[in-house]
Amino acid sequence: MRTSPPLRIAGIYVLVAAVWIWCSDRVVGLLVSDADLRMELQTLKGWFFVLVTGAMLFWMIRHDVRRLERSNRRLRAGREQALRVLVAAMDVRHQETGHHSERVARMAAELARLDGVQGRVLDELRLGALLHDIGKLALPDTILTKPGPLDEEERALMRQHPRIGHELLQQVDFLRGSSDVPYSHHERWDGGGYPQGLRGEEIPLAARIFSVIDVWDALITERVYKPAWPEDRVLDYLREVAGSQLDPRLVGLFLDNYATLKRLAATPDVVPAISPQPVA
Known part of the structure; x- marks a missing residue:
């Protein structure tokens, strides 16, 4: 059985201390007969022992x-x-373009960094962005890949995916702090979003940051239900919805750093692409 680090360190310390005390006491006793000098040497060797073992520990x-x-x-x-493998497989199932989840996670993390988010909060945002659509695993393919508009019943079912995603992540210890993006990325700055109808800064910052990226990506890429929009039209749309759908400050930050963020969208994925073709 492998010894735990604290027990191993304590054992080595006790062994070294016992050997040092036994050997040094005998050496001093053999070489020094004067009691006062012997006391001084005992004190010095005690301090030497403390310094050496302190450095060793x-x-x-x-x-x-x-x-x-x-x-x-x-x-x-x-x-x-x-x-990432799970999300890549999910993107294939949803017929998303060019590893959508990886792409928006990279961009959202960079936009957050530009806004001053750091450390653990940034890591949680990045994972939340990666898993933003995890709740869609509970939805049928007939809704996820429908080429035309959803009917009222289908829209109501689709609107359940943020809550489902939140509940899924709350069941995993290391993902609980990442649930803000899956839960709140469909909220709107003006309060007209879902599932909670949050308004303004009631919406978690991570979700507000991600929403800017997600809207840009949804418009500029082709989807099963729509063609890709021209870039100029996408940027004009972001300006139009700043203050209604999206946080206006974050839209401004996105536009000010658009060239940098756009380059991140084209960065090759770390995980190899999962082919939708069946393996022979």
């Missing part, structure tokens, strides 16, 4: 912490890779 603990950090990074990378 620092090195051992730092070594183990770095090893644990590497293991944690590998674990996070593995989980994220599994999520």
